[in-house]
Amino acid sequence: MSERKPPTNSIALVIFDVDGVLVDSEVISNRVMVRELGAMGHVFDESETARAFTGLSVPDIKARIEAQIGRPLPDDFAERLWRADRDAFAAELKPVAGVAEALRRIPIAKCVASSGSLEKIRNSLSLTGLLEAFDGCLFSAHGVPRGKPAPDLFLFAARHLGVEAAACVVVEDSVPGVLGAKAAAMHVLGFAGASHAGPGYAEDLRAAGADQVFADMEELPALLGCATASG
DSSP, X not given: OOOOOOOGGGOOEEEEOSBTTTBOOHHHHHHHHHHHHHHTTOOOOHHHHHHHHTTOXXXXXXXXXXXXXXSOOOTTHHHHHHHHHHHHHXXXXXXXXXXXXXXXXXXXXXXXXXXXXXXHHHHHXXXXXXXXXXXXXXXXXXXXXXXXTSSHHHHHHHHHTTOOGGGEXXXXXXXXXXXXXXXXXXXXXXXXXXXXXXXXXXHHHHXXXXXXXXXXXXXXXXXXXXXXXXX
Protein backbone atom coordinates (compact mmCIF):
# COMPACT_ATOMS: atom_id res chain seq x y z
CA MET A 1 0.00 0.00 0.00
CA SER A 2 1.42 3.41 -0.93
CA GLU A 3 1.85 5.94 1.84
CA ARG A 4 -0.11 9.18 1.78
CA LYS A 5 1.59 12.35 2.97
CA PRO A 6 -0.31 14.75 5.23
CA PRO A 7 -1.48 18.02 3.63
CA THR A 8 1.31 20.01 5.26
CA ASN A 9 -0.01 23.41 4.15
CA SER A 10 -3.31 22.89 6.01
CA ILE A 11 -2.31 21.23 9.29
CA ALA A 12 -3.74 23.20 12.22
CA LEU A 13 -3.29 20.68 15.03
CA VAL A 14 -0.99 17.73 15.77
CA ILE A 15 -2.51 15.25 18.24
CA PHE A 16 -0.05 13.02 20.10
CA ASP A 17 -0.65 9.78 21.91
CA VAL A 18 1.49 9.51 25.06
CA ASP A 19 2.50 5.90 25.75
CA GLY A 20 4.81 4.63 23.03
CA VAL A 21 4.89 7.99 21.20
CA LEU A 22 6.07 10.61 23.70
CA VAL A 23 7.27 8.31 26.47
CA ASP A 24 8.75 4.83 26.12
CA SER A 25 6.36 3.27 28.60
CA GLU A 26 4.59 0.34 26.94
CA VAL A 27 7.16 -2.32 27.89
CA ILE A 28 7.14 -1.08 31.50
CA SER A 29 3.34 -0.94 31.75
CA ASN A 30 2.89 -4.34 30.18
CA ARG A 31 5.40 -5.95 32.53
CA VAL A 32 3.71 -4.34 35.53
CA MET A 33 0.25 -5.47 34.43
CA VAL A 34 1.34 -9.09 33.92
CA ARG A 35 2.99 -9.03 37.35
CA GLU A 36 -0.11 -7.59 39.04
CA LEU A 37 -2.39 -10.09 37.33
CA GLY A 38 -0.06 -12.89 38.41
CA ALA A 39 -0.33 -11.71 42.02
CA MET A 40 -4.11 -12.12 41.66
CA GLY A 41 -3.66 -15.66 40.40
CA HIS A 42 -4.07 -14.95 36.68
CA VAL A 43 -1.18 -16.01 34.45
CA PHE A 44 -0.76 -13.97 31.27
CA ASP A 45 2.05 -13.92 28.71
CA GLU A 46 3.74 -10.53 28.23
CA SER A 47 3.93 -10.75 24.45
CA GLU A 48 0.28 -11.75 24.17
CA THR A 49 -0.96 -8.98 26.46
CA ALA A 50 1.15 -6.41 24.63
CA ARG A 51 -0.46 -7.34 21.33
CA ALA A 52 -3.98 -7.53 22.78
CA PHE A 53 -4.05 -4.46 25.02
CA THR A 54 -1.62 -1.80 23.71
CA GLY A 55 -3.51 1.42 23.05
CA LEU A 56 -6.60 0.56 25.11
CA SER A 57 -7.82 2.30 28.27
CA VAL A 58 -7.61 0.47 31.60
CA PRO A 59 -11.43 0.09 31.83
CA ASP A 60 -11.44 -1.56 28.40
CA ILE A 61 -8.47 -3.76 29.32
CA LYS A 62 -10.21 -4.78 32.55
CA ALA A 63 -13.37 -5.70 30.65
CA ARG A 64 -11.42 -7.83 28.16
CA ILE A 65 -9.48 -9.62 30.88
CA GLU A 66 -12.69 -10.34 32.79
CA ALA A 67 -14.28 -11.77 29.65
CA GLN A 68 -11.21 -13.96 29.16
CA ILE A 69 -10.99 -15.30 32.72
CA GLY A 70 -14.75 -15.55 33.21
CA ARG A 71 -14.97 -13.60 36.47
CA PRO A 72 -14.54 -10.04 37.68
CA LEU A 73 -11.24 -8.53 38.70
CA PRO A 74 -11.08 -6.66 42.04
CA ASP A 75 -12.87 -3.30 42.09
CA ASP A 76 -9.56 -1.59 42.86
CA PHE A 77 -7.74 -3.16 39.89
CA ALA A 78 -7.26 0.17 38.10
CA GLU A 79 -5.95 1.86 41.25
CA ARG A 80 -3.57 -1.02 42.02
CA LEU A 81 -2.29 -0.93 38.46
CA TRP A 82 -1.79 2.84 38.58
CA ARG A 83 0.16 2.68 41.86
CA ALA A 84 2.44 -0.01 40.44
CA ASP A 85 2.88 1.91 37.17
CA ARG A 86 3.69 5.11 39.04
CA ASP A 87 6.45 3.44 41.04
CA ALA A 88 7.94 1.77 37.95
CA PHE A 89 7.74 4.98 35.93
CA ALA A 90 9.52 6.96 38.64
CA ALA A 91 12.41 4.52 38.43
CA GLU A 92 12.54 3.76 34.70
CA LEU A 93 10.49 6.03 32.43
CA LYS A 94 12.31 7.84 29.61
CA PRO A 95 11.08 10.03 26.77
CA VAL A 96 11.06 8.45 23.34
CA ALA A 97 14.45 9.15 21.76
CA GLY A 98 14.49 12.46 19.89
CA VAL A 99 10.95 13.50 20.82
CA ALA A 100 11.86 16.63 22.82
CA GLU A 101 13.79 18.10 19.90
CA ALA A 102 11.06 17.06 17.45
CA LEU A 103 8.44 18.88 19.53
CA ARG A 104 10.63 21.98 19.65
CA ARG A 105 10.86 21.99 15.86
CA ILE A 106 7.09 21.76 15.31
CA PRO A 107 5.51 25.24 15.49
CA ILE A 108 2.01 23.88 14.83
CA ALA A 109 -0.50 23.70 17.72
CA LYS A 110 -0.08 20.45 19.68
CA CYS A 111 -2.16 18.45 22.12
CA VAL A 112 -2.24 15.04 23.78
CA ALA A 113 -5.01 12.46 23.41
CA SER A 114 -4.30 9.37 25.50
CA SER A 115 -6.13 6.32 26.80
CA GLY A 116 -4.56 6.97 30.20
CA SER A 117 -6.08 9.08 32.97
CA LEU A 118 -5.21 12.77 33.19
CA GLU A 119 -3.21 11.99 36.34
CA LYS A 120 -1.16 9.40 34.47
CA ILE A 121 -0.68 11.70 31.47
CA ARG A 122 0.60 14.54 33.64
CA ASN A 123 2.84 12.23 35.63
CA SER A 124 4.43 10.70 32.53
CA LEU A 125 5.02 14.04 30.84
CA SER A 126 6.34 15.64 34.02
CA LEU A 127 8.80 12.81 34.67
CA THR A 128 10.20 13.14 31.15
CA GLY A 129 10.24 16.94 30.92
CA LEU A 130 7.64 17.12 28.15
CA LEU A 131 4.63 18.61 29.94
CA GLU A 132 5.31 22.24 29.02
CA ALA A 133 5.35 21.40 25.30
CA PHE A 134 1.56 20.97 25.38
CA ASP A 135 0.52 24.09 27.29
CA GLY A 136 -2.16 22.24 29.25
CA CYS A 137 -3.83 20.73 26.17
CA LEU A 138 -4.25 17.22 27.58
CA PHE A 139 -7.20 14.96 26.77
CA SER A 140 -7.99 11.58 28.33
CA ALA A 141 -10.21 8.78 27.07
CA HIS A 142 -11.65 8.71 30.60
CA GLY A 143 -13.53 11.89 29.65
CA VAL A 144 -15.39 10.54 26.60
CA PRO A 145 -18.03 7.83 26.18
CA ARG A 146 -15.81 5.45 24.21
CA GLY A 147 -12.06 5.02 24.16
CA LYS A 148 -9.87 4.03 21.22
CA PRO A 149 -10.54 2.49 18.67
CA ALA A 150 -13.63 4.72 18.68
CA PRO A 151 -13.08 8.25 17.33
CA ASP A 152 -14.58 10.01 20.37
CA LEU A 153 -11.34 11.15 22.01
CA PHE A 154 -9.80 12.62 18.86
CA LEU A 155 -13.01 14.39 17.89
CA PHE A 156 -13.42 15.78 21.41
CA ALA A 157 -9.88 17.18 21.38
CA ALA A 158 -10.36 18.79 17.97
CA ARG A 159 -13.73 20.31 18.91
CA HIS A 160 -12.37 21.64 22.19
CA LEU A 161 -9.55 23.38 20.33
CA GLY A 162 -11.80 24.58 17.50
CA VAL A 163 -10.06 22.63 14.73
CA GLU A 164 -11.73 20.68 11.92
CA ALA A 165 -10.89 16.98 11.77
CA ALA A 166 -9.48 17.37 8.26
CA ALA A 167 -6.87 19.81 9.61
CA CYS A 168 -5.61 17.38 12.29
CA VAL A 169 -2.70 14.96 12.12
CA VAL A 170 -2.55 12.22 14.76
CA VAL A 171 0.71 10.56 15.83
CA GLU A 172 -0.09 7.07 17.12
CA ASP A 173 1.80 3.90 17.97
CA SER A 174 -1.09 1.45 18.43
CA VAL A 175 -3.60 -0.26 16.18
CA PRO A 176 -6.58 0.95 18.29
CA GLY A 177 -5.21 4.49 18.11
CA VAL A 178 -4.76 4.37 14.34
CA LEU A 179 -8.26 2.94 13.90
CA GLY A 180 -9.74 5.66 16.11
CA ALA A 181 -7.98 8.47 14.29
CA LYS A 182 -9.04 7.13 10.90
CA ALA A 183 -12.62 6.80 12.16
CA ALA A 184 -12.37 10.49 13.08
CA ALA A 185 -11.37 11.23 9.46
CA MET A 186 -7.95 12.49 10.49
CA HIS A 187 -4.57 11.90 8.89
CA VAL A 188 -2.50 9.41 10.91
CA LEU A 189 1.26 8.97 11.23
CA GLY A 190 2.08 5.58 12.74
CA PHE A 191 5.14 5.53 15.00
CA ALA A 192 7.00 2.22 15.22
CA GLY A 193 10.17 3.28 17.02
CA ALA A 194 9.55 2.68 20.74
CA SER A 195 10.93 -0.33 22.60
CA HIS A 196 7.75 -2.41 22.27
CA ALA A 197 7.68 -2.14 18.46
CA GLY A 198 9.07 -5.50 17.37
CA PRO A 199 9.06 -7.30 14.02
CA GLY A 200 5.91 -6.72 12.04
CA TYR A 201 4.81 -3.75 14.14
CA ALA A 202 5.05 -1.22 11.30
CA GLU A 203 3.07 -3.55 9.04
CA ASP A 204 0.32 -3.79 11.68
CA LEU A 205 0.04 0.01 11.79
CA ARG A 206 -0.15 0.20 8.00
CA ALA A 207 -2.79 -2.52 7.90
CA ALA A 208 -4.85 -0.55 10.45
CA GLY A 209 -4.81 2.45 8.10
CA ALA A 210 -1.82 4.60 9.04
CA ASP A 211 -1.13 6.98 6.15
CA GLN A 212 2.60 6.86 6.84
CA VAL A 213 4.74 4.88 9.26
CA PHE A 214 8.05 6.07 10.69
CA ALA A 215 10.47 4.80 13.34
CA ASP A 216 12.67 7.81 14.14
CA MET A 217 11.30 10.93 15.85
CA GLU A 218 13.88 13.03 14.02
CA GLU A 219 11.74 12.46 10.91
CA LEU A 220 8.54 13.85 12.39
CA PRO A 221 9.06 17.60 11.77
CA ALA A 222 9.77 16.91 8.09
CA LEU A 223 6.70 14.68 7.81
CA LEU A 224 4.68 17.62 9.08
CA GLY A 225 6.35 20.09 6.75
CA CYS A 226 8.42 21.67 9.54
CA ALA A 227 11.90 20.58 8.47
CA THR A 228 13.24 24.12 8.47
CA ALA A 229 11.87 25.00 11.91
CA SER A 230 15.03 23.96 13.75
CA GLY A 231 16.26 27.37 14.78
